[in-house]
Amino acid sequence: MKTDRTHKNWFQEAKYGLFIHWGLYAMMGGVFNGRKVPYGAEWIMKNAEIPLAEYRKLQEKFLPVNFNADSWIRQAAQWGMKYVVFTAKHHDGFAMYDSKVSDYNIMHTPFGRDVTKELAEACQKYGLTFCVYYSQMQDWENENGWGNTWDFGEDEKKDFKKYFYEKVKPQVKELLVNYGKIGLIWFDTPYTMPKALCRELKDWVKQWQPECLVNGRIGYGLGDYRQMSDNEIPVLAFPRPWETPVTLNETWGYSSVDENWKTPREVIEKLADVAGKGGNLLLNIGPDGTGNIPEGSIKVLDEVGGWLKENGESIYATEAVPDFAYQIRWGRLTMRPGRLYLHVFRYPGFPHEIMLAGLMTKVRRVYILGTGQELTFFQSYEIARDEYRFRVILPPESAEERDLVVCAEVEGPVVPHELV
Numbered sequence: 001m002k003t004d005r006t007h008k009n010w011f012q013e014a015k016y017g018l019f020i021h022w023g024l025y026a027m028m029g030g031v032f033n034g035r036k037v038p039y040g041a042e043w044i045m046k047n048a049e050i051p052l053a054e055y056r057k058l059q060e061k062f063l064p065v066n067f068n069a070d071s072w073i074r075q076a077a078q079w080g081m082k083y084v085v086f087t088a089k090h091h092d093g094f095a096m097y098d099s100k101v102s103d104y105n106i107m108h109t110p111f112g113r114d115v116t117k118e119l120a121e122a123c124q125k126y127g128l129t130f131c132v133y134y135s136q137m138q139d140w141e142n143e144n145g146w147g148n149t150w151d152f153g154e155d156e157k158k159d160f161k162k163y164f165y166e167k168v169k170p171q172v173k174e175l176l177v178n179y180g181k182i183g184l185i186w187f188d189t190p191y192t193m194p195k196a197l198c199r200e201l202k203d204w205v206k207q208w209q210p211e212c213l214v215n216g217r218i219g220y221g222l223g224d225y226r227q228m229s230d231n232e233i234p235v236l237a238f239p240r241p242w243e244t245p246v247t248l249n250e251t252w253g254y255s256s257v258d259e260n261w262k263t264p265r266e267v268i269e270k271l272a273d274v275a276g277k278g279g280n281l282l283l284n285i286g287p288d289g290t291g292n293i294p295e296g297s298i299k300v301l302d303e304v305g306g307w308l309k310e311n312g313e314s315i316y317a318t319e320a321v322p323d324f325a326y327q328i329r330w331g332r333l334t335m336r337p338g339r340l341y342l343h344v345f346r347y348p349g350f351p352h353e354i355m356l357a358g359l360m361t362k363v364r365r366v367y368i369l370g371t372g373q374e375l376t377f378f379q380s381y382e383i384a385r386d387e388y389r390f391r392v393i394l395p396p397e398s399a400e401e402r403d404l405v406v407c408a409e410v411e412g413p414v415v416p417h418e419l420v
């Protein structure tokens, strides 16, 4: 991937995407035999060691009458997301699309609709980039896939290559040739997969769609961009493109017993934090077994979407901010050429002033991004400390704002004094 600052691709500009974890597991909602099974609800088959023969029965019952690709994606667009990553096949091995490779797929359910196709078309309609998640190593349905030791015995004794050539490559090809342009393919948990196979898989993707990006969990740093761990945001800005997948509660797949939602404010803070470090935030929803998106997530995403309508300029297509040595106690920075955005998460007490130490760049004008209200500011050089200071006086009435974004128009590149 080009990291040249002047040639950003769609991924680096997008900043905010929707992750959708949806599969047979959604019908269980994280509960098995009346007990909540700990950890991700999409892992329920493995975590409760449900025999394949029993888990398969979900396939016979899958009828998500409330599923509506158009409404999911229309909402994603309103929420301000620029791309969608859908779990075409998660670790349970069940394909949520029309696969000729294995009958363990959505066409062989009472629902019988190719939801992947419907989602891809809806993305096209609303101008979002459609992307797929594919679990390449773990597959709890295939006797040679990794992970299902309770039905098939030790993983190390399996013929992984057989699974790789008979299921993974043909299925990945199906996804890349039958669903139009795929923005990126999101692999996961490569565990001990040999490097040669990881490379082969990446080449395979490029063979069918040369522009399709491959995420970092292909393994061995072979991805086109770096994939952070789940819910992990790095401390410093990153020079290469990267992405953090984030849950809205404690799980990826739908859980009927997890209402521990992040607040809109937390999500906005993460978004600004990630954008300021040059990355993307991939925020997850786990629709339930009927196809409904949980109310708890909708509420949060609606609010974040509302904030983005006013303040999107401070997030989309921004670039990593060089590191300032001193802690910025009141919030975060994002930027684009000619503009530095100050995200005020912790509103300062009287005299309502925020300060950025180390900014050498000349500031021309400062205003509130959402309203255009001009703000008073000062730039000074403190002789004793050898320190450049940029101070902005905030209006007291903004104290209630969720994330007040102050825009500073700057002359030339943002240069922290410590880096000179």
Ligand code: GLC
Binding pocket: 040, 042, 043, 188, 189, 230, 245, 252
């Ligand atoms: C994990 C989990 C998985 C989830 C993913 C999202 O590695 O195995 O269930 O899909 O992270 O980032």
